[in-house]
Amino acid sequence: MRNDTPVLHVESLVVETTGTSPRTILKGVSFEIHAGETLCLVGESGSGKSVSSLATMGLLPPRSLRATGGRITLDGESLLEASAKRLSALRGSRMAMIFQEPMTALNPVLSVGQQLDEVLACHTQATRAERRTQVLEALEQVHLPDIQRVYQSFPHQLSGGQRQRIMIAMALLLKPRLLIADEPTTALDVTTQHQILALIRELQEKHGTAVLFITHDMGVVVDIADRVCVMNTGEIVEQGPVRELLGAPQEAYTQRLLAAVPSLTPRPTRPVTSQRQVLSVSELEKEYAPPRRLLGFIGKKRAGTRAVDKASFTLQAGRTLGIVGESGSGKSTLARCVMRLIDPTSGTIRVDGNNIAELQQRSLKPHRGRIQMVFQDPYRSLNPRLTIGQSLIEGPMNYGTSRAVAMARAKELLQLVGLPSDAIERFPHQFSGGQRQRIAIARALAMEPDVIVADEAVSALDVSVQAQVLALLDDIQQRLGVAVLFITHDLRVAAQICDDVLVMQRGRIVEYGPAEEVLGNPQDSYTRQLIDAAPGRTWDFAACAPVA
Incomplete structure (x- = not known):
């Protein structure tokens, strides 16, 4: 009791x-x-x-x-x-x-060991040797691998999950x-x-x-x-x-x-309404060379990191393809290659039939309007010094649209995403997080693209605002026929918005197909592992009862 x-x-x-x-x-x-x-x-x-x-x-x-x-x-x-x-x-x-x-929250210029030692030095009379022993025990308790290496590492040298384990170890160090x-x-x-x-x-x-x-x-x-x-x-x-x-x-x-909590049960597969392929990726690879300090002796260079390994998929007009997987699986790297924000090592990327994989920056410009991106954090992706109107007209005007036409289109887009047209004179900080994400979507649509790449576009939003933004994306897709490449780690979101799902692990595609099949009847053990780890999978929120 x-x-x-x-x-x-x-x-x-x-x-x-x-x-x-x-x-x-x-x-x-x-x-x-x-x-x-x-x-x-x-x-x-x-x-x-x-x-x-x-x-x-x-x-x-x-x-x-x-x-x-x-x-x-x-x-x-x-x-x-x-x-x-x-x-x-x-x-x-x-x-x-x-x-x-x-x-x-962690100090970037102190090692992990120094930061945990500081807590004990401030609150206890333990000797330096005793503090080191206690810190190593704390790191072991939170199940970190190779605790001696972690003790000497700096925060940027560790993964997000490892850093959060360190925060837990630090918080519980003094019980x-x-x-x-x-x-x-x-x-x-x-x-x-x-x-x-x-x-x-x-x-x-x-x-x-x-x-x-x-x-x-x-x-x-x-x-x-x-x-x-x-x-x-x-x-x-x-x-x-x-x-x-x-x-x-x-x-x-x-x-x-x-x-507002999205269900883990995938929505029924929608009929294909267009056979037009707006995006086709074939055998795409991205390899990062090893840092200079990791090069071995002459003639013995170490292999680089292959962040994307022979990825192939297609996306049709009016469809949503979800890319899911753990952090470090290659999702965002794949998206940035598709956008040509980074250069792929090999493979082809066809946007509306044109291979943009090897084009130089000058040659890329005519094609960039066809594919636009919505980032995770709209506050960082919107220029705080520009009004919303200035942000919305900047892209079209760079491609030759007159200011008057671009501004009229910007007002239409604000109404399309559910914001009043007078919001055009305000600045990003004057809006909520959900409203800023709507503005980011409007900015992407201003270029009248064939494809929108949404990289964790709703992960920072609370459930009710998230539901509104997902409904907005679906509504825009139905109206305009735009295709969406949706990167997420939230399987509930993927189940409710995606027509097809692509599962990535360590840079490779391990499963790919209709969302109803991949999430409803996964064939790969890694996909099943992801679904089993989804929070609250034992509860049916719509029925307000445990899963039958």
């Missing part, structure tokens, strides 16, 4: 913006977490999930946010009344946090009572995500840690949560045990969130 005294108790927490006209961000939030329990905070972007966690850690930015009411206690000790020195002592020793992006995980698996592929969730659960059971897990992925909630709190606009609208809440949601907002 659980201890009735909670490790973390948040009661009527109010957080407001600072300044002359304060705005309330958290409106009386209350929840508690007991030892060995995982509480998931879920909700859309802007619901207040991360603000709740930052308030708990005492990390609210003082110039913009402050807690103005309520209580937060850790094992009965008030955190809102604690001094800065006391909060610093509590962080790491009694409470710790895993952030979403380990590459920005804190409370672990806060803020979207720790969002950027990871399904198999790495599955491993990280299993690792958090394993270490939690071993140490009896209370876990506050923040996520917008309802599949992750099924796999890790004991209880769930649903947040909307700074308030908790519903909470309860995970199976009860997902099985019988009471609030309309919760019901909408669950209804």
Whole structure:
């Protein structure tokens, strides 16, 4: 039985913006977490999930946010009344946090060993030798391979999954009572995500840690949560045990969130409406030469890395081809070769019948308009100094379209993607993440392409916004007949938007065919492994019940 005294108790927490006209961000939030329990905070972007966690850690930015009411206690000790020195002592020793992006949370100029050693040096009296032993034990606990090598490595020399394991090792190094995980698996592929969730659960059971897990992925909630709190606009609208809440949601907002979760069951195969091949790739290869320091003796050069190995596929007008696989499988490299953002080593890339694989940059220009890209992060791909209108007309004007015609087309495109035409005078920072992605899609369509390459275009969006963007892509495809090459690590998304699916592993295509066959009846063991690792595969969100 659980201890009735909670490790973390948040009661009527109010957080407001600072300044002359304060705005309330958290409106009386209350929840508690007991030892060995995982509480998931879920909700859309802007619901207040991360603000709740930052308030708990005492990390609210003082110039913009402050807690103005309520209580937060850790094992009965008030955190809102604690001094800065006391909060610093509590962080790491009694409470710790895993952030979403380990590459920005880890210090790039310190080795992994130095960064973990720093935690022990700040909070314990252990000798240097004792600290090294404890760090190596922590790295071993999170199942990292070759821990001596990892100890000496810098963050950029490790994979995303390995960096997240290091963050977990660092957070649990001092065996804190409370672990806060803020979207720790969002950027990871399904198999790495599955491993990280299993690792958090394993270490939690071993140490009896209370876990506050923040996520917008309802599949992750099924796999890790004991209880769930649903947040909307700074308030908790519903909470309860995970199976009860997902099985019988009471609030309309919760019901909408669950209804937006894409199903793992592939949509029925759509009839082919056009035989026109807009993209044909044959025997495509991309090999990277080894760094100079890896070259052996004269005459004994080491082989390079083959990121794409003899990839062949076709894409017809009005169809969507999904490319799925783990991080490092070659998905994005293949997409960038197709776009000619990087040069392939060999093979052919035919866009509307024209082989662009070996064309020089000057010769490529007439063909670039036929194939356009939508990137994962629209905030980084849109120029912050240009208005939306300037971004939308830039491409067509480079190809000879007059400013007046390009601007009229830009207004039509904004309406097509569900944004008002007066948005044309605003800047990227004045839009939400979902709206920015709609703008990125409009910019791609401005060139009237045959093919849109969408590289993880919805992975950073919460489920409801993701559903809207996927519906928009489908609607545009039906109206304009544009083909979509859709790169994703989310099999739920692939199942709902793709006509065909191509599975990549270590640069090679291991399975390729209609989505209904590849995801519904996979033949390759790697494809089955990916499907088995998909979060929440045991739960039917549409039926609000376990999978039969």
